[in-house]
Amino acid sequence: MNKPTLLFTAALLTAPALLALTACQPSGPVTNAPETNANSVTTLPISELPLHAEQATRLDNNLWLGVHPHGDIQIRDGQGALVGQQPVAAEFISQRRDAQGDFFLSLTTDNQLMFYRASAQGISDLHLSAELPWPLEGMCLYQPSAQELNLFVMDESAIAHQLLLTRTQGELLAREIRQFPLPPLAEYCVVDDSTDQLFVSEENIGVWSYNARAESEVLRKPVDLVKPWGALEHNTGPLAISQGQLLVAELGSDLLHAYPLDGGDTRTWQLAPIAAGQPLAADALTVSADSDKTVMAVLDDNNGKVYRAELTLPARAGDNQRIVQVAPVAETRPMRKSGDAADDPAIWVNQQQPELSRIIGTNKKYGLYVYDLAGNELQELVVGRVNNVDVRQGFSLKGQAADIAAASQRDRKAIALFSIDPLNGQVSTAGEVVTTLDNVYGLCMYRNITDNRFFVFINDQDGRFEQYEITDSSAGWRGKKVREFAVKSQPEGCAADDRQQRLFIGEEDVAVWTLSADAGAPTDMTQVAAVSDVLVADIEGMDIYRSDTEAYLVVSSQGNDSYVLYQAEAPYEYVGRFRVGINAEKGIDGASETDGLTVTSQALGADYPAGMLVVQDGRNLLPDENQNFKTISWDSIRAVVIAP
Template sequence: MNKLRFIFLLTLCITLIYGCGHEVDSVLRIKKALPQQVISLGAIEAEQMLPVQVGGEDYLLLASERRGLILINPFGEIIAAQEGRVERLAVQALSNKNLLVASYDEGQAQLNLHEIRPTEGERKLDFRLLGGQKMRTPQSALCFSHQEERTHLFTIGEEGIGYEYLLLPAQQQWRLQEMRPLYFGEQVNACAVNSKTQHLLVSQPPIGILSLNASAEKDEQRELVLSGQWIGEDFGNLWIDTQSESLWLTADDQVRRYSLSSLKEEPDWHLHIDESHTVNSPVLLNGQLFALDDGRDQLLIFDQVESDSLPHDPSVTATESDSSIVSIFARNQTEPVQSLGDAADDPAIWVNKSRPQNSLILATDKKSGLNVYDLSGKLLEHIPVGRVNNVDIRSIDHPLYSAVAAASNRSIPGVNLFAITLEGRIEHLGLRSIDLQDPYGLCLQKTDNRIFAWVSDKEAALHQFAIELGEIPSEFSLKAQAEVAVNSQVEGCVVDDERQTLFFAEEDLGIWSLDLVKQRSGESQPRLVAEVDGKTLVDDVEGLALYLTEDSGYLIASSQGNDSYALFTRDGNNFVGHFRVTVNMRLGIDGSSETDGLAVTSLNLGPEYPMGLLVVQDGRNRLPNAKQNFKLIDWYTVSEALGLSVFVKN
């Protein structure tokens, strides 16, 4: 019985393998598609194709090595052309509903910008050259990104080095301002930007499809989202359909469609193409699949594509869904610090009371020393005192000096003290060691004309030291006074001298408040006033500063996790609003991100800063990519953006 059963099963298997008629054969074989229509393009030799719309009409824009840029209608008829030898292109809609086209012209070795616009009473379309830039190497991928009303362009060369450019429109000649480099290996052949999540997708055979943040002010977060092992050996031709939120590409003999909300091993839809055609640049137009036949100068039109809705992941939302965070611009920026990597850290502002416009910014290069800048951001002096991390300033009553600045030093665990003369000259008074393993955060406190320093040990408590200047300031001393236990890392802190309140930021938990009067008598413990909630505050919480007026003010915190700044009432109890510092296109100053320390004053510092100055550390200095620095912001812009009611009283 078992033998008979084996023979039956073996016979069935042989029948299935070799076929038992047309019906079975048609089920087992992969059905390959032939185009419904083939249109000859007439020796164009198109390399890439994108669907576009101008004046409510649908067209296809081609990159041609023979003819340049060619605009055709869905029937293959040429509507407009721009001569050249174009290999790659990208398209972005303009605010006037015309089209912006970026293309790489191999003959010119140049990246060109064109506008497609109606002419002759809206009856015709043509290309208008907006600007161009010579490129060092041939370009293998171009794609646009629209960020906060700005147009950015990504270019990736054949050698695997890419750049992000900010496009600066102008009446005569548009400019491309380099923001940052991006590094890939060779073989990149296409890119596209998911406008909803602001992720740059890059096709790089045989590795796969890579994803990274399109915003230069965010961590790159490079990730392999589609492995080449899943896709095949020959893949590319990325195109994103924004209506269905889907990614289209070619892979070997297939056209594949993936949902952008859930990129996974198997596509949501695919089509095997008959071997008589080699498809390139698949796109949807009016529900039909259009593609180029690579090497045969043909436009292929396939049957109506399935219109079933793609799976939607409700957890995937636009990156700018936090629309309550308003954007402001910096007015100035400092020269970069001299050290590479994560080096700039914490600023403080010295106000020149006789000549406010000559005030100074003291800021730490935590790998080498203290920098001194003027209000234009020019570096006036670098004081090489070691790995100073945080700095703060307090005024003093002294015949020679207007203030002292203290900085926590991690080279030799201790505190450096600096004296600031009435004219603004900085004198280093020396360093005093302290019994802490790793002095980290620091802020000063003034009580009854005495100066105290609060210093955090990186993995331990906050410690208070009295700073005693004596008759000879360089012979100052530090005397331990008090200690406040904390559960995790603290760096940012600030003291409201008038109200005798210490605020400190436990980076992953939130902002604490401590009544210093009651603390001295042992009657007070820290109170959590602003908790990390992922919305108003996103960990890490770093710098803290106080914008103070005669009877009110604001507590400001750098919310490092989402590159924003949160404002609270002066006591820290109530959230007021938050903002980001974004690109100032007019002045060519990039935004700020991943901010560590910040400082603010409400005093009038002259015509540029009549309501005071906010200084923030910039963890990613772009436009172009450079060492870290500090951004200078007119407080008036903050007040206007958030609709604040507290103004300076002269």
């Protein structure tokens, strides 16, 4: 896994380039561009709204909220009677819902974001941000989870800024998570929270889809393009989402298109003329769902008036496929090396004082690091390119009680061994075991609890595994190869279930497999799970969460920045999946492109009463820094994945 770069396609494309782009860049769930011939276009009636507004949206009880850069924020009823107002000149309306009901975000003429609620009782719950440093062309809200609120703002320099929004004591805090380039003349945007898609409208070219998740790679895909490269008749303009459909109004035109986000047929409407021979010229679009109706407000660019229209769209299918999020509790200090450096963690448990347990993590360019549970760096061991690390406790070194860590040492094709003081967690180097592999890669440990024997599994990028038994002597630890086996392509992650004497291994682009961990057992493998839409290649880190009542295999699904849970005992049933999102309260970003992970079921103090998960973070944001590790309470995973 490499440190990501921003990927984007030049907006000013020649005709052949655009044709090639539509052929090789799939649009995801949005397919089948509309036809706009006379036989397929439906006329949509409109009626003027009694509002002085540039953007408006329908509230409950047939009330309307309107904003204007040369007026006030107003609430009026269907006849135009004033119900409430706020003397703030503003533009844009973006809407979401939380536990208290609907809320809105607008931009004041002082370039401040304003959070507020609007109802028959008036405007309330106002929160203003500091003045933004960029002049804006457009903005749209994104709600990844109930605990997190983001905003995309598009500045006049064609840069998108993704902001984390939090409210405190009347102030709206807007902290930048990431930024990325947009095509020229990008002015309108909208986000579908259910599919985590950001849609951006590029005037005269088309509509693009981006992954809205802050931890995702920046890569755009075309939804539809203006003729002759796509099916949009003249232009592309304002965007909205309703009932699982992307609505696209053609800028300066009376055409409106609907693209189902889950696939299926698209539709086109022609908005009725404002007057005889005077077509509407769309310049802003907002929607609100009312039972089976979608109520729209459309601004006419010619006369500055807002018009109402209603659509009947099919109800959206159930939202069962969205991947839930959990928030990290803490994060470790960033790596001292930039780029793809952090790789794999392990947990050492302090049996006397669990809250003083340690996280051991690899910097695969440099060495091994030891952290406390708050993420503070305690030790640095400069031992070269160690890739994966694992820990087992209850061993001895030269006859004295000691815990053991092992790491794959790529410089010397070896297993690097480390002793851990069982009283205080101090880590020391303890020799190496040279393997017969050519390019050592992944590693995990296994303890046979029946006879208290300790083993290390290490693999090669060509698919070979070697199993070494580690024994103690007066001279220190020694390693002896006791078994070997292979998969057909590149592996890395592996984990042993000591209680069941099972080994789980990940063949990165193929599947998770399991076989006996016992040194004298056959090497026949059983498939646990194949690469799929749920488990997305690369299959990376994995570990076993086992308590007296639960046993789960946790696997890093690197291809879609998620983690998948399976039962750790046959028939290895799928349990659920999750992502690590932002902890807005603590200002800790989520995790993406995870290489290694580790988990324990042991209680580690007040923050981790049922154990903890530690994951490598390939993109360390808030602020943008070198890679690190994130820690997550198992209780939060149980709440949303295992027993929601």
